[in-house]
Amino acid sequence: MQTRLTDLIKDTPEGQEADAILRSCVHCGFCLATCPTYQLLGNELDSPRGRIYLIKQMLEGQEVTEKTQLHLDRCLTCRACETTCPSGVQYGHLLDIGRGMVEQQIQRTPYATFKRYALRKLLPNRxxxxxxxxxxxxxxxxxxxxxxxxxxxxxxxxxxxxxxxxxxxxxxxxxxxxxxxxxxxxxxxxxxxxxxxxxxxxxxxxxxxxxxxxxxxxxxxxxxxxxxxxxxxxxxxxxxxxxxxxxxxxxxxxxxxxxxxxxxxxxxxxxxxxxxxxxxxxxxxxxxITAEASTLIPLLEAEKATSKSSSPRNLAFHAPCTLQHGMKLKGKVEPVLQAAGFNLTKVADPHLCCGSAGTYSILQPKLSRQLRDNKIAALTMENPDLVVTANIGCQMHLQGGTSLPVRHWIELLDETLTG
Known part of the structure; x- marks a missing residue:
């Protein structure tokens, strides 16, 4: 992608990083197939490729509007597009740069400003x-x-x-x-x-x-x-x-x-x-846990040999976006749960976001609920006894939409090891 960043930004660290990311994008559109918001809304501007164009236009000096802010706000930052992208576009870092610049140029309503301020001050305060x-x-x-x-x-x-x-x-x-x-x-x-x-x-x-x-x-x-x-x-x-x-x-x-x-x-x-x-x-x-497998597996085998536990054995594992796309740790948890004796049920479209995404469920409630309902349908397609995940945000969000227990997977491993 060719770029012509304005003089105000092109020689700054953020401008140089954004320019390198923009130039790595080849417009292929593979990201559209795995973008949750594009799947729901069908709007190119609610896809990674569309948002990249919006950020590019802003960095090149074109007008920034509330519409620009809206489409960037709607992004979950799930980074499924990064997993799909054949060119290795670091979309998440580009989005951070773009959102930061938009925030400086577009004034939010007093209510929206207060809501974001309250979230920043309440949630981190234990x-x-x-x-x-x-x-x-x-x-x-x-x-x-x-x-x-x-x-x-x-x-x-x-x-x-x-x-x-x-x-x-x-x-x-x-x-x-x-x-x-x-x-x-x-x-x-x-x-x-x-x-x-x-x-x-x-x-x-x-x-x-x-x-x-x-x-x-x-x-x-x-x-x-x-x-x-x-x-x-x-x-x-x-x-x-x-x-x-x-x-x-x-x-x-x-x-x-x-x-x-x-x-x-x-x-x-x-x-x-x-x-x-x-x-x-x-x-x-x-x-x-994966690195300690040589110590863990004998402990699990010993516990399974003597255990009379009546714990549910059929689990649906929800892989958070931050685990599979952000940290690139797809497939780490499932073998541990299987080694502990649990049967993992099938989950449709496991790459898609559940809609939690930090404060997204509060700031974009309609889209978030749609994504959650779709995810719960995918998780429960084979009638598991409970759902397990690896992130507190996903856990709380999913629990709000199902009567099944939703737990962190490490708790089940703990219970297995203690009989």
């Missing part, structure tokens, strides 16, 4: 969010059935790890909403890795991964959250005795962002090198 969830749980009996599904019961106190001392250690990201909604996800991770001889710890000062603010176009706010995490993790990474082997992320939506810290902070002279190191250490929990 204390505030946990308090509000407590209030919601008390009022749960009075809520409509649709909303009741999204208010999980108060978590039961989790079983503790064995208490054994391990020479190997890893950090874990607590996350924003996960501690209040599904704390057992990280508790289960800690117990599983304890069985594998790995100690898990958390850095108290680490907080939101930064994705929420960054993808709501408050990009500097998001980058500051990333810097805070790096500062919190750095002493564990650089300590002279027993430095941590990895930073574990159990929410794939956070994992894809932390793995991108090196790119996002590459022009920050104080954090570029540290960010690259943090990204290199970041692992989705599926990567850790």
């Amino acid at each position: 204390t505030l969010f946990s308090t509000l969830m407590g209030v919601a749980r008390m009022g749960r009996p009075l809520l409509p059935a649709r909303l009741k599904k999204t208010i999980f019961p108060k978590p039961v106190t989790a079983r503790s790890p064995s208490g054994k001392t391990h020479t190997r250690s890893m950090l874990i990201l607590a996350g924003c909403v996960q501690p209040a909604l599904t704390p057992n996800t990280n508790h289960a991770t800690t117990r599983v890795l304890d069985r594998l001889g790995i100690a898990v710890m958390a850095a108290e000062q680490a907080g939101c991964c930064g994705a929420l603010a960054y993808h709501l176009n408050a990009q500097e706010e998001g980058l500051n959250a990333m810097r805070r995490n790096i500062d919190a993790w750095w002493p564990f990474v650089t300590r002279s005795e027993n430095p941590v082997e990895a930073i574990i992320v159990t929410a794939s939506g956070c994992g894809v962002t932390v793995k991108d810290y090196g790119h996002l902070l590459q022009h920050d002279p104080d954090y570029a090198e540290k960010a690259a190191k943090i990204s290199s250490l970041t692992r989705d929990i599926s990567e850790i």
Whole structure:
């Protein structure tokens, strides 16, 4: 694709990156076949190729309108197009650049501005969010059935790890909403890795991964959250005795962002090198479990030989977009679940997004519900006993549309290992 970027942008780091991405696009249109919003709306401007043209026009100095903003807002950033693209177009990075520029030129309505501000301040604040969830749980009996599904019961106190001392250690990201909604996800991770001889710890000062603010176009706010995490993790990474082997992320939506810290902070002279190191250490929990297969499989075989568990055996696995397209970890979880004795039912069009996409389900509710309903139909086509996934956002979103339990897959592995 030929480009003629304006003088105001072409020599900036963002302009140079955008120019390289734009020039890699060959207009082939393969991305249209896997774009969820194009499948629903049939509008070229609601496809990756169409949005690339809109961003190109903006960078070349053409007028930016509310229509431009609308079509960029409608993108889920699922990155299925990147998996499909034969030219390796880094569409997600281009979209971040385009959205950031549009936000500077188009004024949103006061209501839309407040809504985005509230999301940025509420969801990453663990204390505030946990308090509000407590209030919601008390009022749960009075809520409509649709909303009741999204208010999980108060978590039961989790079983503790064995208490054994391990020479190997890893950090874990607590996350924003996960501690209040599904704390057992990280508790289960800690117990599983304890069985594998790995100690898990958390850095108290680490907080939101930064994705929420960054993808709501408050990009500097998001980058500051990333810097805070790096500062919190750095002493564990650089300590002279027993430095941590990895930073574990159990929410794939956070994992894809932390793995991108090196790119996002590459022009920050104080954090570029540290960010690259943090990204290199970041692992989705599926990567850790797969790497420890030689230890895990004998444990699973031993438990299966003696177990009398009546747990559901037929599962539908929903692979979050951030896992399969963002981190390119397609096919990591399924073999682990099969090794644990579960039967995986067929899922139609597994590459398509469920419609959660961070705050998308709040900001684009109609499209989000359509995608969720389609995904639930695909997940339940062979009548599974429950649905499992790898991301808290997908888990909550899907649970709001089905009576089947929706859980994180690591919880089932934990239960299998403990009989």
